Amino acid sequence: MSIKKLSKEDFKSFVSGLISSDDKVVGVKAKGNRFVFGDLESADELRLDYDVTLLPPKKYVLPQVETLMTYEVKGEYKTECNAEPTVLLGVHPYDMVAINQMDAIFSQDEYDSHYMARRENLTIVACDVVNASENVFAASMGSATVKDGFDVLLTDLGDSYLVDAATEKGEALVAKAAGAADATDEDIAKRKQVWQKNEEALAKHKLNCKTSDLPGLLDKSYNHPVWEEKAKVCYSCGSCTSTCPTCYCFDVQDDVAWNLETGKRYRAWDGCLLEKFANVAGDHNFRQRREDRFRHRIYRKGKYVPAKIGGQVACVGCGRCVGACTPGIANPVEIYNRLLEDTNL
Ligand code: SF4
Ligand code: SF4
Structure with a gap:
């Protein structure tokens, strides 16, 4: 080219x-x-x-809200x-x-x-x-x-x-x-x-290890006190996930018309820090505690997603979450460096 x-x-x-x-x-x-x-x-x-x-x-590949299909309750559906x-x-x-x-x-x-x-x-x-x-x-x-x-x-x-x-x-x-x-x-x-x-x-915050070390670091950090410490001041507002370019979770909902004859199925951005994110049938929430949700976001970026995409860390360092988090606790690098202080890799 x-x-x-x-x-x-x-x-x-x-x-x-x-x-x-x-x-x-x-x-x-x-x-x-x-x-x-x-x-x-x-x-x-x-x-x-x-x-x-x-x-x-x-938002141009995954809009905040997107209709997936429209349907007649007793009939056909149409993909949108x-x-x-x-x-x-x-x-x-x-x-x-x-x-x-x-x-x-x-x-x-x-x-x-x-x-x-x-x-x-x-x-x-x-x-x-x-x-x-x-x-x-x-x-x-x-x-x-x-x-x-x-x-x-x-x-x-x-x-x-x-x-x-x-x-x-x-x-x-x-x-x-x-x-x-x-x-x-x-x-x-x-x-x-x-x-x-x-x-x-473009290095305003420095990570004190290689990105390839992060999955191993997190393997050793599941019960670290940092999760509870940070979660104490977390508002569960979801600003860190909604501003993040690598967060792609969404929730699928049905919106049935008042006459119960037609409806639409849509998806909307969701975020793992939000309280209802892990709510399932029977009102069971498998990540009810804020510290579990806080830890999940950091694990997702440094361990879970990399396991799916050839080791690439799911934080690209845009810094948006750092500016968006009112209590100032969302910076993944700060957390990883804190874990490094207490962990032998
Ligand atoms: S700095 Fe990383 S975690 Fe924070 S919004 Fe950007 S990509 Fe997401
Ligand atoms: S932006 Fe900060 S306060 Fe809001 S959910 Fe994320 S970590 Fe918690």
């Missing part, structure tokens, strides 16, 4: 062209002094210099799937790694056709980080840069972008960019400098 260079002026015209095409175009824009992913109405709105978005882009072609602009490397992890999860075991239909309709334009956020620690988790999953990767070189088209979809998209020229070796070397700089800049 090809690597091009595009001036910032030409890039803006390229984005304007995309917005006036038939595809839905979403990207990062300012909301007050924060940033969000949302529909773009003009190229001027796009902010590739953002630090971090409030919510990750997972609203997956429209969408260009997603400005995904940071750590969020791209998170989407790659979800791709692996949702395409194995129970193949999730709703997730996969949305994913296949997405064209992802990732971008290297320009401004590191206050709490980002992607470098500690191996996701300060990303090598695959995207269709195009942009790197800001000052007055231009390096435009790396990695797939056929990416090539087709970049072909629409007037003014793109082949990148030189010097341009590609500048990208390497950006990657090296980001390995330093």
